[in-house]
Amino acid sequence: MPISGTRPRRGEGRAAAFFAAPSLLGLTLFTLFPVVMSLVMAFYHWPAVGARTFAGLGNLSTLFEDAVFRRTLLNTLLFVVLYLPLNLVVSLGLAVWISPRMKGRRALRVVFFLPVVVPMVANAIVWRLIYQPGGLIDGTLHAATGVHAPNFLGERGWAMFAVVAMSVWQGFGYNMLVFSAALDAIPEHIVEAAQLDGAGPVRQLFRITLPMISPSMFFATTMTLITSFQVFTQPFLLTGGGPGVDTETLMMFVYNQGFSVFEFGTASAAAWILFVLILGVTAVQFAGQRRWVTYDA
Amino acid sequence: MPSRWRVVVSHAALYLVAAVFVAPLVYMLATSLKPAAEVFGSPPRLFGSELRWANYREAFTFLPFGRFVLNGIVVATIGTLVVLLASSMSAYAFAKLRWRGRDGVFLVFLATLMIPQEILVVPMFTLMRWLGWVDSYQALIFPWAFTAFGTFLLRQYFRTIPDEINDSARIDGAGLVRVFTHIMLPLARPALAVLAVFTFINYWNSFLWPLIIINSVDQKATVPLGLQLFFGQQGTQWNLVMAASVISMAPTTLLLLVLQKHLIRGIATGGLGGR
Numbered sequence: 088m089p090i091s092g093t094r095p096r097r098g099e100g101r102a103a104a105f106f107a108a109p110s111l112l113g114l115t116l117f118t119l120f121p122v123v124m125s126l127v128m129a130f131y132h133w134p135a136v137g138a139r140t141f142a143g144l145g146n147l148s149t150l151f152e153d154a155v156f157r158r159t160l161l162n163t164l165l166f167v168v169l170y171l172p173l174n175l176v177v178s179l180g181l182a183v184w185i186s187p188r189m190k191g192r193r194a195l196r197v198v199f200f201l202p203v204v205v206p207m208v209a210n211a212i213v214w215r216l217i218y219q220p221g222g223l224i225d226g227t228l229h230a231a232t233g234v235h236a237p238n239f240l241g242e243r244g245w246a247m248f249a250v251v252a253m254s255v256w257q258g259f260g261y262n263m264l265v266f267s268a269a270l271d272a273i274p275e276h277i278v279e280a281a282q283l284d285g286a287g288p289v290r291q292l293f294r295i296t297l298p299m300i301s302p303s304m305f306f307a308t309t310m311t312l313i314t315s316f317q318v319f320t321q322p323f324l325l326t327g328g329g330p331g332v333d334t335e336t337l338m339m340f341v342y343n344q345g346f347s348v349f350e351f352g353t354a355s356a357a358a359w360i361l362f363v364l365i366l367g368v369t370a371v372q373f374a375g376q377r378r379w380v381t382y383d384a
Numbered sequence: 385m386p387s388r389w390r391v392v393v394s395h396a397a398l399y400l401v402a403a404v405f406v407a408p409l410v411y412m413l414a415t416s417l418k419p420a421a422e423v424f425g426s427p428p429r430l431f432g433s434e435l436r437w438a439n440y441r442e443a444f445t446f447l448p449f450g451r452f453v454l455n456g457i458v459v460a461t462i463g464t465l466v467v468l469l470a471s472s473m474s475a476y477a478f479a480k481l482r483w484r485g486r487d488g489v490f491l492v493f494l495a496t497l498m499i500p501q502e503i504l505v506v507p508m509f510t511l512m513r514w515l516g517w518v519d520s521y522q523a524l525i526f527p528w529a530f531t532a533f534g535t536f537l538l539r540q541y542f543r544t545i546p547d548e549i550n551d552s553a554r555i556d557g558a559g560l561v562r563v564f565t566h567i568m569l570p571l572a573r574p575a576l577a578v579l580a581v582f583t584f585i586n587y588w589n590s591f592l593w594p595l596i597i598i599n600s601v602d603q604k605a606t607v608p609l610g611l612q613l614f615f616g617q618q619g620t621q622w623n624l625v626m627a628a629s630v631i632s633m634a635p636t637t638l639l640l641l642v643l644q645k646h647l648i649r650g651i652a653t654g655g656l657g658g659r
Binding site for chain 2: 111202209229
């Protein structure tokens with residue numbers, strides 16, 4: 088990381104301390120300290136009120152013996168496995184479809200991005216009404232065919248898909264903008280040269296467009312992977328984790344352990360399991376990037 | 385099919401997809417203007433028997449929704465100012481000042497970017513109890529105001545400003561604080577704008593942390609938390625809930641429409657926002 092002027096100049100040290108102080112203090116108090124504390128908590132039996140006792144790895148074994156925890160682990164993986172590819176395909180597809188030269192492209196991009204900046208609570212509430220018996224889907228289907236739609240949020244087998252569908256609708260606009268920016272940056276002469284050489288649209292997509300935006304695809308995949316493991320608000324508000332615990336995610340489990348059961352120890356241990364899981368898949372992502380990401384364009 | 389026609393069909397189909405995509409938001413708006421008895425119905429209709437604007441008035445009177453909006457504006461505004469001030473100051477120290485250990489400290493800063501919220505919420509709550517901040521406005525504002533992200537973003541921007549500008553101002557007798565406030569900050573205005581927009585939106589939309597830390601919801605809730613309360617109490621009054629939802633999305637939607645260029649640039653240059 089080369090930075091201009093590495094030779095310390097007299098008098099700037101004190102000024103630097105002044106300028107950096109708010110961030111350094113804030114970060115120490117509100118990030119570094121809680122992280123250390125979380126790690127300590129994970130090894131303690133730490134109820135919100137009452138005596139704490141050292142538990143060692145006890146919290147971990149408690150968690151893995153807990154059928155609900157194991158289920159939330161699976162639910163989270165299922166969410167990620169469904170959400171990630173859907174999000175990427177839709178966002179990439181639309182970014183390519185809204186071609187760089189079409190009229191009204193900025194308005195379209197803003198429309199698809201809109202749910203990203205709308206409070207998740209508002210998005211989730213309207214989707215409750217859409218999924219509800221008598222709501223938008225059921226009402227339309229029943230009027231058209233006389234058949235009622237399933238109770239999407241209340242039926243096993245539907246609930247997770249309903250949560251995923253709403254989440255994709257809400258979230259893909261972000262990646263779409265990432266891809267659009269990358270597509271806009273592809274030099275026109277490269278596309279023209281390919282066309283002159285007789286490359287069809289499919290060949291152009293796979294031989295030129297996708298390789299040229301592969302760094303963006305890597306960025307989007309990694310970020311979406313990380314955030315989708317942390318999914319909380321959508322299932323919390325759409326289904327409350329139900330039916331049963333069919334849509335309860337790891338982050339919801341952490342929240343419930345912490346703030347309904349008030350067991351900070353197991354909550355912290357569960358949070359660290361989630362974090363390690365995220366670190367693991369991110370590491371795999373980074374290890375695999377050499378095979379498909381091209382940085383020299 | 386001639387290629388001209390193919391383009392027309394492709395664009396028409398694209399607009400159709402966009403229309404289906406915004407349907408939920410249109411449905412929200414439509415429901416917010418319907419009489420309570422006409423929310424459900426088969427087939428669903430865009431308009432009820434009247435456009436009931438009174439829903440919006442009632443959304444504000446049934447629960448202290450005006451209070452939630454005010455809380456949200458105050459928390460998001462102060463939070464954004466704190467973020468801008470703290471991160472621009474430290475970014476200046478990291479980008480332009482020379483001091484021992486600078487690069488090492490900066491690496492620690494960057495490393496904290498990896499720490500996710502799920503690790504932090506439980507110990508943060510305990511910390512709030514120790515500070516006596518549970519159920520307070522400062523707890524809504526400060527705990528998340530010191531992420532390394534803003535510092536990183538602004539440091540990258542400050543580094544593009546030539547050192548000569550700084551040095552000549554110093555030779556002219558300007559102090560470091562003056563250089564910071566009169567040269568660096570004005571020059572960094574585009575980056576500050578991007579950071580401000582995203583920070584404001586994040587504060588305004590934040591749900592999990594207010595849910596954890598706020599107990600007296602009637603007084604201190606921000607909009608998403610208040611909306612959830614509204615929903616819980618008034619699950620049957622869909623039209624009022626939808627009116628409140630429309631109000632909740634108004635500020636950030638407005639920001640998006642007015643500042644779309646800044647927002648899009650922020651995303652293109654370095655993964656802001658999202659979630």
